[in-house]
Amino acid sequence: MPEQIPAISREDFNWLTQTYGKETGYSHIDTKESVVHEIFMDKVLIGTAFLNCASYELSFGNGLHIRKNRLDDYKLHDKAVLIADDMTEEDEDELELRWSTLIHELKMLDNLHSLSNAREPLEQLFLDIFPEEDAEELISKLPEIVVPDVTIIWSEVYAALSATGNVVEFEWQEFADNGILALNELFPLQVAGVELKAPDAATFQAIMAEEDFAKGILDFVNEQLEAYELKIVAVGTSLDEYQSFACFNMQDFRLANAMLKMEELCLICFF
Incomplete structure (x- = not known):
């Protein structure tokens, strides 16, 4: 069932994947959080600084689809296993913030690159x-x-x-x-x-x-x-x-x- 997060629009998703998406993924480091996001041609992987290394894979079909993954127990360090999990309210807030920051930063970068002389x-x-x-x-x-x-x-x-x-x-x-x-x-x-x-x-x-x-x-x-x-x-x-x-x-x-x-x-x- 498609998710409902108004801040994440199909228009922005299409702009992001068409402008920066690569088959092997384009990496962008969030300038404030030091987390990495990966932009592919058909999906976007949003990273977080959470201890459980939660990440959100976004794609669009009939609507927005979100796949969350996290470590089963981050205290196990190298022995921790990545598992799928349901989105929580905290996840939705974090995803909305990281997505908005990603879109803003890359649009500002796009504007900068459009200049012939800075x-x-x-x-x-x-x-x-x-x-x-x-x-x-x-x-x-x-x-x-x-x-x-x-x-x-x-x-x-x-x-x-x-x-x-x-x-x-x-x-x-x-x-x-x-x-x-x-x-x-x-x-x-x-x-x-x-x-x-x-x-x-x-x-x-x-x-x-x-x-x-x-x-x-x-x-x-x-x-x-x-x-x-x-x-x-x-x-x-x-x-x-x-x-x-x-x-x-x-x-x-x-x-x-x-x-x-x-x-x-x-x-x-x-x-």
């Missing part, structure tokens, strides 16, 4: 994230043609952030020691005379136990910056174990504008 939106981004004089100098160093490829665009942004002392990298797990030291090296914090305080052991343990520990970490540091109109953000092509971080100015909607530009360029600006 220089103009990159220039606009630089004007939002750097002081005007710095932005103009950095823009002058951009190549005349910026290929609308996410990796190339990120390399230009990273180079500009590095040139202004506004990017550091560390693993999320290192936040309480090496991470906080690295963040305090960011030039905007030094100009503002701010020194971020590290969490104590109990607080750090509580943050890392949260379902979205990445947001918990950024909330912890950004609460200390509220009076300065600065925001620590995770930046890059995706959220990963080893992450790049920068400090952006919130004045005059600059952070909000930067987020929109980064989304247009298929980069993340997460906080």
Whole structure:
């Protein structure tokens, strides 16, 4: 019997499978959840970050058909067996969220690839994230043609952030020691005379136990910056174990504008 999930339309399914589908599967990594989805010519396999490794195979016949698989007991590790299972309300919510994110990200990527030159939106981004004089100098160093490829665009942004002392990298797990030291090296914090305080052991343990520990970490540091109109953000092509971080100015909607530009360029600006 066909499933009823209004957010998953035949139109979007056809666009996805016809644009990206391959016989052997086209892999797309969710930029926020670090889970992989596989797009075939006649079906889509949606992955999750659930401990039981639940996945949903979507296809259309007379209507939407969903086949859920999960591990019988994830605690068995390598000995766990993949089994079919019925969809729950939690599964439907997760599937709808992951599907909506997948469609949005790939349509934004489609829009980016339709550009002949990504220089103009990159220039606009630089004007939002750097002081005007710095932005103009950095823009002058951009190549005349910026290929609308996410990796190339990120390399230009990273180079500009590095040139202004506004990017550091560390693993999320290192936040309480090496991470906080690295963040305090960011030039905007030094100009503002701010020194971020590290969490104590109990607080750090509580943050890392949260379902979205990445947001918990950024909330912890950004609460200390509220009076300065600065925001620590995770930046890059995706959220990963080893992450790049920068400090952006919130004045005059600059952070909000930067987020929109980064989304247009298929980069993340997460906080």
